[in-house]
Amino acid sequence: MTSESAHSSPVIETARRAKEAAAVLAPQPRTARDGALLAIADALVARTEEIVAANAGDVAKARAAGTGESLVDRLTLTPERVTAMAADVRDVVALPDPVGEVLRGSTLPNGLDLRQVRVPLGVVGIIYEARPNVTVDAAALCLKAGNAVLLRGSSSAYATNSVLVEVLREAVASVGLPADVVQLVPGESRDSVRELMRARGLVDVLIPRGGASLIRTVVEESTVPVIETGTGNCHVYVDEHADIDMALDILINSKAQRPSVCNAAETVLVHAGIAETFLPRALEALTQAGVIVHGDTAWQQAGPGLVAPATDEDWAAEYLSYDIAAAVVQDLDAAVAHIRRWSSGHTEAIVTTSQAAARRFTQLVDSTTVAVNASTRFTDGSQFGFGAEIGISTQKLHARGPMGLPELTSTKYIVTGDGHTR
Amino acid sequence: MTSESAHSSPVIETARRAKEAAAVLAPQPRTARDGALLAIADALVARTEEIVAANAGDVAKARAAGTGESLVDRLTLTPERVTAMAADVRDVVALPDPVGEVLRGSTLPNGLDLRQVRVPLGVVGIIYEARPNVTVDAAALCLKAGNAVLLRGSSSAYATNSVLVEVLREAVASVGLPADVVQLVPGESRDSVRELMRARGLVDVLIPRGGASLIRTVVEESTVPVIETGTGNCHVYVDEHADIDMALDILINSKAQRPSVCNAAETVLVHAGIAETFLPRALEALTQAGVIVHGDTAWQQAGPGLVAPATDEDWAAEYLSYDIAAAVVQDLDAAVAHIRRWSSGHTEAIVTTSQAAARRFTQLVDSTTVAVNASTRFTDGSQFGFGAEIGISTQKLHARGPMGLPELTSTKYIVTGDGHTR
Known part of the structure; x- marks a missing residue:
């Protein structure tokens, strides 16, 4: 696309790789995407020890920094929590595939066949807070819907997220899909969020999950389309x-x-x-x-x-x-x-x-x-029967309310004729 | 909503009135909205002379400024063209009503009834070029979908658009709906576009129709959600x-x-x-x-x-x-x-x-x-059988391809129980 950001940086390079990987992932059938998710679930269980060890480092740092106990609790991974994350990924496998669903179909008066079909969005960026289970949940939902995902978690969970993303990437690669469909956004500073917000043409949508001030910043400054989530009065x-x-x-x-x-x-x-x-x-x-x-x-x-x-x-x-x-x-x-x-x-x-x-x-x-x-x-989302949710959109465009898999897709029209001209 | 722009100006006041009027329009049944459209069609025909006279002023100015003939042609209204505009409005009346359509519905395991229903977006801002028929087309489609519309046409058509919008407002008021569901954005300078782009919380979506540079500016600078239209390579x-x-x-x-x-x-x-x-x-x-x-x-x-x-x-x-x-x-x-x-x-x-x-x-x-x-x-849109179109979205969020009436709506969930708690 001609609107791609011209300059380069580690964040932009990450987004570029995501766009390439998304193009490879998009036409893959459900079996390939589900295969990646099952490999992820297995890998999480197999590498629990390594994940919990990395998390212990983040938790120790957070405690040393005087973080409150409820935040520390949200950050903490135990073997049981890793097992639960793997189970959640298996639940996503069982959800219906949104990709390929025909939303409208008709034969036009001139005999052209018109179909509107669900397709992946492309590259989805998620900006979120300390809970490391979001790393796995968000990646699983994005993959299921055929999207590449760029994950930008809290810097307080950086070590945990680094290991989790490494586990996810290796699992994806093990079934022959490009590892770059799952990437952690490099850098722990706010600058990396800013670069992500300006990566129009590379990133198709940004979903900030977190406090009102984060969401406000993203909405105000992003040139990438944003789905606002989660402020509830x-x-x-x-x-x-x-x-x-x-x-x-x-x-x-x-x-x-x-x-x-x-x-x-x-x-x-x-x-x-x-x-x-x-x-x-x-x-x-x-x-x-x-x-x-x-x-x-x-x-x-x-x-x-x-x-x-x-x-x-x-x-x-x-x-x-x-x-x-x-x-x-x-x-x-x-x-x-x-x-x-x-x-x-x-x-x-x-x-x-x-x-x-x-x-x-x-x-x-x-x-x-x-x-x-x-x-x-x-x-x-889970109360509404959508399975996992990627957030609750409080905006009116594209998605409103709990966002399930269909909200992580776009559509395209396919017009088929026999040499039709106007 | 708490995110409303705090400051005031003629553009912001216009947007505020639009938001108030949109709240009155949204729950109106189809008959009320169709009644307004029929009154508009009648009024356009009845006041053809006045509309053509105002347009002659814009055309003379454009000629004096050395505007090319093809642009002058797009700007020009004849009695026949006004009649055609009225006919287009009647065509919109005949289109199916998107509002109230139930998109999903189920009874959840706990007995709660869940419905996802199409609702109007609220306030739609359209930024467009010289063709005055867009003024009427866009207003008709927005009204049909239950939205208030803010029209920001080209300054070269300002006199024409002023009369057209006056005709539309009087017609809407004649059937007992608030005239402020149709408003021209005041001011002929680019500043008024800029204010519109920052009216987040008052305007629900901006749709720029026009050249690539206008669309790029709106996409880059707007904090109001934007639907990009119409660049085609x-x-x-x-x-x-x-x-x-x-x-x-x-x-x-x-x-x-x-x-x-x-x-x-x-x-x-x-x-x-x-x-x-x-x-x-x-x-x-x-x-x-x-x-x-x-x-x-x-x-x-x-x-x-x-x-x-x-x-x-x-x-x-x-x-x-x-x-x-x-x-x-x-x-x-x-x-x-x-x-x-x-x-x-x-x-x-x-x-x-x-x-x-x-x-x-x-x-x-x-x-x-x-x-x-x-x-x-x-x-x-008309080839695809959607009736008139408000533009062709080239973005992936919310609407992609020709945008008909459903793309001018949002949705809400209605959950009905008998005292259900979690």
């Missing part, structure tokens, strides 16, 4: 016509079952008509679950001394912790307006017994997922 | 096993039927095994069609004095004129390698009687469209 709206017990269950599950993830609820909105009954019970349940409520005046009055006053920062917050913003709204439309103003467009839930309210809420709320009488926590 | 590959008459027909049709468009062929590649027979006949046919050949050594030797020597600039060129680059290649894989190196990824055709060659070419060529024994000129 999710809302639970308790309608006037809600089953109170169901509303409490859904609220507590959405907020407190796992507060550190993007599909956890960050704000609860309650219809004024049910507030008097609901707020005291909600405060009791939230407090019991260890959740701190940042509420508007109505919430503060319902729980004197229990509720911190909410500001605009609270409405905007993706806490990822045992905190929740809470407001009383006049009606469903006011809840929708609040969501429109503050939501990150990830997932919003309504709890209601009213069919009309459920219908209006699903029509008006413009987010990746709208849940009716269900927890926000279901917005997840 | 298309190839015709004549295989060793080609029907020579068919190959000549397809070559001449691809190159010369309308050289100024993006799906016209710009390069012909000929298998060495057929070159001796094909080149003399191709040179005769091309010369007769008024095409200048820029060829490699083999072509130069086949037509002494008839063929200009080709350089890398020719392989890369999107001539859009009666010129063609021409090379002889050793085999099909060499043709694919040439295409991989130089193509813009729009459309490539193979002419062959060999099933194996057709299959290999369609598998290996990574472009929006691969044509087998058919002209490159078929890559077109």
Whole structure:
């Protein structure tokens, strides 16, 4: 392609090799790609000791640098975790092949046959945080969809990722495919991310997975197309016509079952008509679950001394912790307006017994997922039955919501005639 | 959304109004959107005189500025052309409604009902060149798909576009929808384009239609997601096993039927095994069609004095004129390698009687469209049966190839339960 970056550097050379390898991988049938994945699963198990040893180095460094225990835990690989990673790769083998699926097909009036077929994207760049299992998950999903992958993990996991990628490359090569379909982006500094973002024409898409600031930087600076993932300021709206017990269950599950993830609820909105009954019970349940409520005046009055006053920062917050913003709204439309103003467009839930309210809420709320009488926590590739997921897209182009294998593909049209001209 | 641009300006205010209007339009049923389109068609016809008068001013200015006749022709509106624009809008009314289509649906193992439904994108910005019919076409397609549209036409058509957009807005308002679903981006300078490109959070997608330099600027500088359209360096590959008459027909049709468009062929590649027979006949046919050949050594030797020597600039060129680059290649894989190196990824055709060659070419060529024994000129929304098209995407994300109504939508998931929690 004529738009390739002209200059060279270790990152650009890596991307160039990925593009070459992607061209070899793209036409391979499913058996070849699945063969590579099975070889990867076997190799991970066979080389567990080596992987865990490299990881121990990263973990020791992280501890020495005073990293918090929850981050250290996410970084740590044990033999059991390596076995689980291998099992995840085998699960990917079992998923249906997206490549070659015919999405549209017709014979045009002039007799031309038209087919729109799924094809690999080409080269996918993934920028992610400390969890080394992402290295293997992302590579497996990309390979399954026929793509080459460029992995740029956290520098705190560099030794672990280096060994993992080496294991993956050798496994891929052992079945006769180019090792360069899996590569680690060289360099531990932010500069390598910057180069990746400018490698338009070599890299087909960048998927940043991680904190809001990383995602913002990539979105602002990248000339390579980006799929934004994972910022979640999710809302639970308790309608006037809600089953109170169901509303409490859904609220507590959405907020407190796992507060550190993007599909956890960050704000609860309650219809004024049910507030008097609901707020005291909600405060009791939230407090019991260890959740701190940042509420508007109505919430503060319902729980004197229990509720911190909410500001605009609270409405905007993706806490990822045992905190929740809470407001009383006049009606469903006011809840929708609040969501429109503050939501990150990830997932919003309504709890209601009213069919009309459920219908209006699903029509008006413009987010990746709208849940009716269900927890926000279901917005997840494996919950949705897609198998593993590469992330949850919060943008509207190409992919929206949990991204499975089809979202890692593009399409092309094939037009077949007998000498047709216009 | 919290990512909205914080500052204000006339362009940003326009985008803000578009976002508000889009939220009102999105849940409207097909009848309301079709009603607006029918009102637009009627209004265009009723106000033809006013539209043609405003256009005469733009045309006079363009002539005074020494604009070439072909550009002046593209700018000019006659009463007949206005009637044709209205007819095109009525054609859009007749197209199937993309909004609300259920793309996936299943009941999950836990009993949750999952639906993925097409929804409008929101606010679509179109940046385009002089042809004022794009103003009406683009607005009609965006409205049909439930989107608000921001139109940024050429400054040379500003008076025409101002009247057209006024007509469209009044027609939309006459059926009770917000006029702000159709707006002209204020300002005639490049600054207004720049502001549009930074209106992330207000504008959901920008579609530049026009020259390569405009598209490049938008791709490089925009923080709003972009769909790249329309650069076409298309190839015709004549295989060793080609029907020579068919190959000549397809070559001449691809190159010369309308050289100024993006799906016209710009390069012909000929298998060495057929070159001796094909080149003399191709040179005769091309010369007769008024095409200048820029060829490699083999072509130069086949037509002494008839063929200009080709350089890398020719392989890369999107001539859009009666010129063609021409090379002889050793085999099909060499043709694919040439295409991989130089193509813009729009459309490539193979002419062959060999099933194996057709299959290999369609598998290996990574472009929006691969044509087998058919002209490159078929890559077109209306030829493909999509009705009107908003452009031809040459990127891999979201839309690839001719973009019809489905490509002007996003999706959302609706999850329905009975109090489901994790």
